[in-house]
Amino acid sequence: xxxxxxxxxxxxxxxxxxxxxxxxxxxxxxxxxxxxxxxxxxxxxxxxxxxxxxxxxxxxxxxxxxxxxxxxxxxxxxxxxxxxxxxxxxxxxxxxxxxxxxxxxxxxxxxxxxxxxxxxxxxxxxxxxxxxxxxxxxxxxxxxxxxxxxxxxxxxxxxxxxxxxxxxxxxxxxxxxxxxxxxxxxxxxxxxxxxxxxxxxxxxxxxxxxxxxxxxxxxxxxxxxxxxxxxxxxxxxxxxxxxxxxxxxxxxxxxxxxxxxxxxxxxxxxxxxxxxxxxxxxxxxxxxxxxxxxxxxxxxxxxxxxxxxxxxxxxxxxxxxxxxxxxxxxxxxxxxxxxxxxxxxxxxxxxxxxxxxxxxxxxxxxxxxxxxxxxxxxxxxxxxxxxxxxxxxxxxxxxxxxxxxxxxxxxxxxxxxxxxxxx
Numbered sequence: 001x002x003x004x005x006x007x008x009x010x011x012x013x014x015x016x017x018x019x020x021x022x023x024x025x026x027x028x029x030x031x032x033x034x035x036x037x038x039x040x041x042x043x044x045x046x047x048x049x050x051x052x053x054x055x056x057x058x059x060x061x062x063x064x065x066x067x068x069x070x071x072x073x074x075x076x077x078x079x080x081x082x083x084x085x086x087x088x089x090x091x092x093x094x095x096x097x098x099x100x101x102x103x104x105x106x107x108x109x110x111x112x113x114x115x116x117x118x119x120x121x122x123x124x125x126x127x128x129x130x131x132x133x134x135x136x137x138x139x140x141x142x143x144x145x146x147x148x149x150x151x152x153x154x155x156x157x158x159x160x161x162x163x164x165x166x167x168x169x170x171x172x173x174x175x176x177x178x179x180x181x182x183x184x185x186x187x188x189x190x191x192x193x194x195x196x197x198x199x200x201x202x203x204x205x206x207x208x209x210x211x212x213x214x215x216x217x218x219x220x221x222x223x224x225x226x227x228x229x230x231x232x233x234x235x236x237x238x239x240x241x242x243x244x245x246x247x248x249x250x251x252x253x254x255x256x257x258x259x260x261x262x263x264x265x266x267x268x269x270x271x272x273x274x275x276x277x278x279x280x281x282x283x284x285x286x287x288x289x290x291x292x293x294x295x296x297x298x299x300x301x302x303x304x305x306x307x308x309x310x311x312x313x314x315x316x317x318x319x320x321x322x323x324x325x326x327x328x329x330x331x332x333x334x335x336x337x338x339x340x341x342x343x344x345x346x347x348x349x350x351x352x353x354x355x356x357x358x359x360x361x362x363x364x365x366x367x368x369x370x371x372x373x374x375x376x377x378x379x380x381x382x383x384x385x386x387x388x389x390x391x392x393x394x395x396x397x398x399x400x401x402x403x404x405x406x407x408x409x410x411x412x413x414x415x416x417x418x419x420x421x422x423x
Contacts, residue, residue, distance in 0.1 A: 009032030077126030153199035179204030
């Protein structure tokens with residue numbers, strides 16, 4: 001990556017709508033033109049997976065990486081044991097160190113999946129924070145922080161009415177120590193984060209200037225709060241959070257989350273969450289205006305983000321499941337694809353023994369309310385089993401014939417699917 005390309009990172013972020021606040025734009029721009037800058041973003045292991053909301057600052061970090069800069073990721077084993085008060089109106093429940101260790105391992109694997117294993121660093125702030133004694137903390141760092149200033153930070157001010165513990169009150173000092181440590185030992189000169197991290201980021205820069213001198217070149221950058229066109233917060237689906245862990249949110253569900261975004265939001269999300277060029281995005285935006293029913297922009301958004309998080313195989317699977325659901329031709333799907341794609345449909349259990357279709361639909365699975373209704377639906381061609389229409393009343397449903405004997409897929413009418421899990 002050339003110096004010129006590295007120096008264009010701020011212009012790229014501006015065009016993509018990824019910049020909210022900068023501590024010193026001119027100074028940071030000059031720094032990115034001079035060198036490959038080490039940039040850090042952190043996350044605490046408060047859960048065992050990131051979700052799409054966490055992707056927002058990490059997309060910015062990935063852009064720095066692709067334009068020749070060096071990402072450093074802090075997985076906060078130390079700060080995670082304390083709890084970040086940002087964005088909360090109540091105290092966090094403290095986690096055990098065993099839980100934190102398990103979560104840290106899972107988040108590390110997710111980060112390596114997004115950033116690769118070269119040209120970036122993952123560090124754990126427990127390694128340095130745990131070595132600071134209480135007296136050293138108070139003498140070396142606490143003395144440099146004004147309680148008045150800390151109270152004025154939005155993250156603290158917003159909690160004064162409901163209350164905030166001293167533990168969470170000190171979080172901004174710990175995050176500031178992180179920035180100072182990384183500045184001194186990893187050559188990190190820029191911290192990025194969400195809009196709610198501005199107070200913590202600027203506190204870190206102030207600490208660096210107090211200890212390293214006012215000319216120390218340290219900068220902060222935040223991304224905007226991501227809102228949808230209707231004013232609601234980005235990142236939730238009808239089922240709750242959309243996780244990066246494929247066991248919590250399947251790649252098919254992940255793909256569908258992006259595919260179902262509104263026309264009014266798709267340009268913003270293409271710019272922010274994909275690495276498509278300006279020309280490619282412009283073409284997709286135009287296609288949305290002229291042929292919105294084709295959802296070409298949403299399809300490309302879903303493909304790009306799913307590939308980034310889960311890989312091309314996941315994209316292929318998601319599109320195969322989508323096509324099968326639309327056509328009803330489910331016979332060629334794998335058991336894994338059935339597991340992913342049919343979560344949202346009514347699910348029942350049945351034994352693995354073969355059984356007459358009428359008895360199976362009424363007594364075993366209760367998909368049909370009565371024998372009369374079952375016979376009528378079968379003879380009218382309204383019942384398909386594993387993608388094949390069944391009109392014969394003496395047909396036997398044999399669970400062993402498809403999907404490794406794990407599932408039977410029933411469709412009643414044009415769109416009503418049932419997933420039958422075989423015990």
